[in-house]
Structures are given as structure tokens and as C-alpha cells.
Amino acid sequence: MNNETIKQAPLLEARNLTKVYEDGVKALDNLQLRVHPGEIFAMLGGNGAGKTTTINLFLDFIQPTSGHAFINGIDANADPLEAKKNVAFVSENVQLYPNFTAMQNVDFFVRLGGRHQYKRSDYEAALVRVGLQREAFDKKLKDFSKGMRQKCGIAIAILKDAPAILLDEPTSGLDPKAGKEFTRLVGDLRDEGKAILMSTHDIFRAKEISDHVGILNGGVLVAQKTNAELKGVNLEQLYVEYMAGYMEETLETGPLTNNLT
Amino acid sequence: MFKLIFLKELKEIIQSSRFTISFAVCSVLIILSFFMGAQNYLSSKAQYEAAVQENRNQIAANTEWMMVDHTITLPPQPLMALVNGISNDIGRNIEMSGRGELRADNTRFNDEPIFAIFRFMDLEFIFGIVLSLFAIIFAYDAINGEKVSGTLKLCFANSVSRAAFIGGKLAGSFVGLSTALLIPMLIGCALLPLLGIQLSADEWTRLGLIIFSGLAYFGLFLALAISVSAITSRPSNSFLIGLVVWIFAVLIVPRSSVLISGRLVEVPNVDEITAQKNRYRIQLFEEDRPKMENFSVPEGTEPSEVMTAFSSFMGELSSARQEKIDAFTERINEEFENKRRRQEEVALGLSRISPTSVFTLASTELAGTSLQLQNRFMDSANEYQNVYGNFMTEKTGQNQGGGFRMIMVTDEDQEEPENLDPDEMPQFEYAKATVEEATANSILDMGLLILFNIIFFGGAFAAFLRYDLR
Ligand SMILES: Nc1ncnc2c1ncn2[C@@H]1O[C@H](COP(=O)(O)OP(=O)(O)O)[C@@H](O)[C@H]1O
Ligand SMILES: [Mg+2]
Numbered sequence: 089m090n091n092e093t094i095k096q097a098p099l100l101e102a103r104n105l106t107k108v109y110e111d112g113v114k115a116l117d118n119l120q121l122r123v124h125p126g127e128i129f130a131m132l133g134g135n136g137a138g139k140t141t142t143i144n145l146f147l148d149f150i151q152p153t154s155g156h157a158f159i160n161g162i163d164a165n166a167d168p169l170e171a172k173k174n175v176a177f178v179s180e181n182v183q184l185y186p187n188f189t190a191m192q193n194v195d196f197f198v199r200l201g202g203r204h205q206y207k208r209s210d211y212e213a214a215l216v217r218v219g220l221q222r223e224a225f226d227k228k229l230k231d232f233s234k235g236m237r238q239k240c241g242i243a244i245a246i247l248k249d250a251p252a253i254l255l256d257e258p259t260s261g262l263d264p265k266a267g268k269e270f271t272r273l274v275g276d277l278r279d280e281g282k283a284i285l286m287s288t289h290d291i292f293r294a295k296e297i298s299d300h301v302g303i304l305n306g307g308v309l310v311a312q313k314t315n316a317e318l319k320g321v322n323l324e325q326l327y328v329e330y331m332a333g334y335m336e337e338t339l340e341t342g343p344l345t346n347n348l349t
Numbered sequence: 350m351f352k353l354i355f356l357k358e359l360k361e362i363i364q365s366s367r368f369t370i371s372f373a374v375c376s377v378l379i380i381l382s383f384f385m386g387a388q389n390y391l392s393s394k395a396q397y398e399a400a401v402q403e404n405r406n407q408i409a410a411n412t413e414w415m416m417v418d419h420t421i422t423l424p425p426q427p428l429m430a431l432v433n434g435i436s437n438d439i440g441r442n443i444e445m446s447g448r449g450e451l452r453a454d455n456t457r458f459n460d461e462p463i464f465a466i467f468r469f470m471d472l473e474f475i476f477g478i479v480l481s482l483f484a485i486i487f488a489y490d491a492i493n494g495e496k497v498s499g500t501l502k503l504c505f506a507n508s509v510s511r512a513a514f515i516g517g518k519l520a521g522s523f524v525g526l527s528t529a530l531l532i533p534m535l536i537g538c539a540l541l542p543l544l545g546i547q548l549s550a551d552e553w554t555r556l557g558l559i560i561f562s563g564l565a566y567f568g569l570f571l572a573l574a575i576s577v578s579a580i581t582s583r584p585s586n587s588f589l590i591g592l593v594v595w596i597f598a599v600l601i602v603p604r605s606s607v608l609i610s611g612r613l614v615e616v617p618n619v620d621e622i623t624a625q626k627n628r629y630r631i632q633l634f635e636e637d638r639p640k641m642e643n644f645s646v647p648e649g650t651e652p653s654e655v656m657t658a659f660s661s662f663m664g665e666l667s668s669a670r671q672e673k674i675d676a677f678t679e680r681i682n683e684e685f686e687n688k689r690r691r692q693e694e695v696a697l698g699l700s701r702i703s704p705t706s707v708f709t710l711a712s713t714e715l716a717g718t719s720l721q722l723q724n725r726f727m728d729s730a731n732e733y734q735n736v737y738g739n740f741m742t743e744k745t746g747q748n749q750g751g752g753f754r755m756i757m758v759t760d761e762d763q764e765e766p767e768n769l770d771p772d773e774m775p776q777f778e779y780a781k782a783t784v785e786e787a788t789a790n791s792i793l794d795m796g797l798l799i800l801f802n803i804i805f806f807g808g809a810f811a812a813f814l815r816y817d818l819r
Binding site: 144147150168169172173175176177181182184185186188192196197199201202244248254 | 360818
């Protein structure tokens with residue numbers, strides 16, 4: 089992104105963010121990150137790196153041990169209700185009410201997000217945009233595949249129209265085509281000026297669309313590169329270097345290899 | 350926000366298959382219990398009318414009031430059939446006599462023991478068992494289910510306060526489910542006049558209060574289940590806890606409170622009391638013995654006068670002893686009564702830990718089938734005994750105690766004796782509690798049901814404010 093946008097205040101900011109769980113696990117250690125409007129920040133890291141912890145802190149699902157998470161300048165822990173007006177969230181595995189149709193779910197969650205102005209046609213437009221088949225609009229969610237649920241999730245996030253978006257491994261478990269479509273949508277949202285913090289362990293996709301890539305290992309942000317800095321760099325190589333100790337474990341258990349295919 | 354969540358909860362309940370199935374089952378059971386209660390009432394009424402008619406026929410077959418055997422019967426009431434209480438366990442018939450102790454015989458279960466095995470499926474049973482179970486089945490995963498499925502996180506990614514969320518959920522599920530339950534109840538109510546049972550305004554009020562108590566009972570179990578789901582993170586755990594609580598409330602607490610109160614308050618049995626009375630009688634006699642041995646008459650009294658003097662002396666002693674014995678018996682009986690009542694109070698008090706007992710007490714009180722029923726029947730009978738005694742005295746010149754009859758037989762020529770007219774005899778009327786009395790007697794329990802609601806709704810609310818949303 090150009091210099092002007094960088095000068096703007098960040099929409100998402102972690103400042104000295106640290107989380108030690110009750111059982112003593114230090115899941116996040118003094119995290120610093122900023123995401124400005126029109127930027128995608130990709131948090132790379134294997135399982136247990138602290139990605140979900142970071143997102144949970146932004147959503148006030150857990151309290152920071154020290155430090156702050158700000159959304160649009162509002163401390164998420166101090167004033168969660170105000171802070172959450174400025175953020176939309178898509179989880180790793182979007183779950184909606186199984187007895188509601190896609191439409192009913194979208195309607196409920198979008199209203200819960202504070203948007204009451206939409207008509208059915210607006211919901212339809214959003215669902216079309218995310219690529220959900222029309223036949224599914226009035227079907228109950230319990231018959232939906234994971235991909236269909238992710239689409240509903242992103243449609244809800246789009247309709248909430250919040251300036252910041254948090255995505256927690258949104259493409260894990262999606263087939264390559266669905267993953268690609270999803271990534272394209274995220275790129276579009278960035279182009280509309282949203283500030284997007286996305287956690288992933290998919291290196292290639294991260295490099296493809298992100299403006300910033302941070303590598304999280306054991307709760308520590310071990311590297312942070314801009315897209316420009318990554319030009320010509322073998323990200324995979326970089327990742328492996330930083331994750332050195334970690335990779336061996338995960339290659340065997342498989343989650344990383346899955347995403348490489 | 351509250352309204353949105355409230356409406357979502359309503360819609361979600363109605364669209365779930367869990368609701369469709371349990372609503373269907375509950376509706377059938379509730380309507381069935383009204384239907385069976387109505388049938389039950391109609392058959393008891395027919396039996397009652399037959400018994401009364403039979404009694405009249407017997408009177409009419411007689412020519413002498415002296416010869417009449419009069420039996421009074423507890424009239425059945427529609428609410429008795431809907432909420433049985435103790436009505437099937439107490440004697441319904443009392444053989445009248447002008448004086449002496451009255452005894453009620455012929456319990457329903459005595460006459461038809463088959464019903465005693467399984468009892469009847471009355472409203473109190475359906476409400477007590479089914480509604481509470483329905484509440485638990487419905488709400489055991491209200492909160493932790495949303496956590497496990499992940500919708501809780503998605504909800505709270507928005508600017509939603511916990512208070513609005515849990516408030517909307519509690520209100521939505523209570524309103525949704527209790528409205529659903531009200532439908533078969535109203536159908537059941539409408540069924541009564543269709544089956545030929547006319548309730549008085551008084552009885553409608555009581556039935557309304559019974560239904561109100563039933564819904565309050567349902568509400569407290571619903572809130573209880575929601576609180577449990579808001580302190581556990583897995584639905585399987587909360588279901589188990591809910592079930593255990595249910596078993597305690599419905600099955601264990603009411604029964605064990607009676608056992609425990611039996612331990613806490615000793616009540617002597619009848620044999621012990623008789624033995625005590627006998628001992629006292631002997632003791633008094635022994636005290637009098639020296640006086641008897643020292644009985645003397647002045648020298649030179651005529652032997653016949655001696656006899657008279659002796660018998661009047663003995664008579665005086667005996668009546669003095671009898672007076673003491675009567676006072677003693679009265680005291681003992683009163684003590685016994687007090688202890689028995691105390692034991693009863695302790696049992697009822699203890700049982701009130703369980704909402705199910707509270708509901709049973711409230712609904713039977715409202716239906717007039719609580720423990721009061723027996724007392725009231727006996728009170729009415731005793732009152733009637735006076736009227737009956739006076740009537741008999743008027744007709745026969747003497748008031749007779751049970752069994753013993755003095756019949757004068759004259760061989761004067763008489764005209765052909767006429768048969769008796771049963772209508773001349775005063776009618777027995779059972780004085781049931783007025784709706785005001787019944788309400789006053791059940792107000793404590795209705796209040797407790799509301800208190801339970803406040804506690805559990807408050808508990809669910811407080812638990813959720815602290816709930817880990819992830
Ligand atoms: N509730 C919790 N209590 C204790 N430790 C936790 C809890 N949640 C996560 N952790 C630990 O924190 C670390 C980071 O977890 P997480 O943020 O979920 O990783 P990621 O999302 O990157 O896979 C892991 O070691 C995990 O075991
Ligand atoms: Mg995670």
C-alpha cells in the first residue's frame with residue numbers, strides 16, 4: 089500500500105499483547121502488530137502458535153495478561169461492546185443455527201451486528217457474491233457443507249460492513265477451488281478499504297494476497313515482512329527457517345502438508 | 350438486542366425437531382390426562398349417585414327410623430379427578446350414628462386395587478413428571494450447546510451484551526415453551542364441558558391457579574436446566590446433572606422427607622397409647638385400694654344400708670377415677686395429635702426443598718385433595734352427626750350410639766306402618782374449602798414456586814455473565 093494509508097491510524101492494533109493461560113501456558117508473548125485500512129495482515133504459524141489466542145483477545149473472549157488489543161482505537165478489553173461494532177469475524181469453522189435456513193441465519197447475525205436496514209434482496213446479493221447457490225438460500229443449515237457455511241460466514245461479515253475483519257484460518261479444510269474463491273473475496277474486501285487480520289498456515293496464499301506477513305512461533309512474532317520485502321524471497325524457505333524446531337513435528341502430523349497440496 | 354435474541358430463540362425452538370417431537374408427546378399426555386380425569390370423574394359420580402340412591406332405597410324400605418342404616422359418601426368433584434391427591438386413599442363412606450366416633454371406610458384403592466399399583470395419570474402426575482422432564486430435555490444444552498457448536502462465538506463477535514443475550518434466551522425459551530404447553534392445557538379445559546362436566550366459576554379459578562402453578566413449576570426447571578448448561582462446558586455433562594437433579598427432586602426428596610421426619614419426630618403408635626392408658630388406669634386403682642380397704646361404716650348399720658353405702662362409695666371412687674382417666678386420655682390424645690401434626694409439618698417442610706413437592710402441595714391444595722381433604726370430610730361428617738342425632742332423637746325419642754339399639758315392641762294393634770320418606774332426613778353436605786381458603790392455603794407454595802423461579806432465573810443469568818464464551 090502507499091504511504092498515505094500507512095500514515096492513517098491503524099484499525100487493528102496489538103500493543104505489548106501477552107496472554108498466559110491459567111495453566112501457565114504462555115500462548116502470546118508481547119505481540120506488536122498494526123493493520124491499517126486497506127491492508128491484509130497474514131499471521132502465519134503452525135498449530136498452537138497463538139493465532140486463535142490473538143483473535144480471541146481482539147474479540148474479548150479472553151482477557152489479556154498484559155498489553156492491549158485495539159479496534160479502531162478502542163481497547164477491546166476495556167470497552168468490548170463499542171470495540172466490536174467495528175469488527176466482523178469469520179472463524180475457522182463457521183457454525184450457524186442448524187434449524188435456521190441460510191437466509192434466517194444471515195438475517196439474525198446481520199441484525200445482531202447492528203444492521204437493520206437490509207432487505208431480502210440485499211442478503212441475496214451478498215450470498216450470490218460469496219458464491220452460494222440460490223437453491224441453498226432457503227435450506228436449513230444442518231444440510232450445509234463446510235464450504236457453504238464458510239460462504240455464509242463471509243456473507244455475514246460483508247453485510248455487517250465493519251471497517252475491520254478478523255479471519256481465523258478461514259480457508260483451512262476448504263477444497264482448493266473454494267479456498268481460491270475465498271481468497272479472492274478477501275482481496276476484494278481489502279480493496280474496499282477494510283483492515284483485515286487473517287491467521288493461516290497456508291504460506292502461498294498468505295504471500296499471494298497479504299500486505300504484511302507475520303510469522304508467529306510459540307506466541308512470539310518472530311518475523312514481520314511487508315509484501316515489498318517479500319518480493320523475490322522464498323517465503324517457504326523463510327518460514328522453515330523461523331519455524332525450524334517446529335516444522336519437524338507438524339510435517340508428521342500433517343496440517344501443514346495438507347495446506348501445501 | 351434483547352428482542353432480537355428473544356425472537357431468534359422462539360423461532361429456533363419452534364423450528365427444531367426436538368420441539369416437534371416433545372411438543373407432540375406432551376400435548377397428547379396433557380390432553381389425555383384431562384380426558385381421563387373427566388372419565389374418572391364421570392364414573393365416580395355415577396358410583397356416588399348409585400351409592401346415595403341405594404342408601405335412600407334402604408331408608409325408604411324401612412318403616413321405623415329406629416331401623417335405618419344411614420351411610421354418607423364423600424361426593425366426587427371434577428378437580429379431584431384431575432388432581433387426585435389423597436382422594437383415592439381415604440375412606441369415602443361413613444356409617445352414620447347419632448353419637449360416638451365416626452370412621453371412614455372404603456377407599457377407592459381398596460375397592461379397585463389395580464389402580465393402586467400404577468396410580469392414575471392425573472394432571473399433577475403429568476405436570477410433575479412430564480413438564481419437568483420436558484424442561485430439562487429442552488434446555489440442558491441451551492448455553493453449552495451453542496458454545497460447542499460455535500454459534501456463541503459468532504454471536505459475541507458482535508456488540509452484544511451478555512445480559513441481553515441470556516435475558517433474551519431465558520425469556521424466549523420460557524415464553525415459547527410455556528405458550529406451547531398452554532395450548533394442550535386449554536384444549537383440555539375446553540374438553541371438560543364437551544364431555545359434560547360443568548365447572549363452577551370457583552372451580553375454574555382453582556384450575557387456572559393449578560395451571561399457573563404448573564407453568565411456574567415448568568419455568569423453574571427450565572431455568573434450572575439453563576443454569577446448569579451455563580456452568581458446564583459440555584452438553585452431555587449438563588444433561589447428566591439435570592437428570593440427577595430431576596431424580597432427586599421428583600423421586601427422592603419427597604419420599605425421604607417423610608422417612609426423615611419419622612426419625613426426627615417420634616410419634617407413639619396406637620398400641621403404645623392404649624398400653625399407657627391401661628397402666629394409668631391400674632395405677633389409679635392401686636391408689637384407691639387403701640381407701641377401699643379402709644372402708645368402714647358406723648357400728649350397727651343395717652346390712653342393706655351397708656351395701657348401699659358401699660356401692661355409692663365405690664361409685665364415687667370410680668367416677669373420680671374415670672374423670673382423671675378422661676382428662677388423661679384427652680391429654681394423651683392431644684399430645685399424640687400434636688406430635689403427629691408436628692411430624693407432618695416437618696415432613697412437608699423438608700419435602701419443600703424439592704420443587705416437585707411444592708408443586709404437589711400447591712396443586713392438591715387448590716384441587717381440594719391435600720391432606721386437608723380427610724380432615725374436612727371428618728369435620729363435615731361430625732357436624733352432620735349433630736344434625737343427624739337431633740333428627741333421630743326427634744323421630745325416635747332417643748339418640749343412639751353406633752350399633753346399640755333399644756327397640757320397643759308393643760303388641761298394641763296398629764294400623765299398617767308406612768314406609769319412611771328419605772327426604773325427611775337432613776342431607777349430608779361436604780363443606781369443601783372455598784376458593785379463598787384454598788388460595789390462602791396454597792399461597793405459600795405458589796410463592797415458593799415463584800421464589801424458585803427467581804433463584805434459578807437469577808442463577809442462570811449470573812452464571813452466564815461469568816461464562817467462558819470460547
Ligand atoms: N484455554 C486454554 N488454556 C490453556 N492453554 C491454552 C488454551 N487455549 C490455547 N492454549 C494454548 O495456547 C497456545 C496457543 O493456542 P492457539 O492460540 O489456539 O494456537 P493456534 O490458533 O495458533 O493454533 C497453545 O499451546 C495452546 O495449547
Ligand atoms: Mg487456531
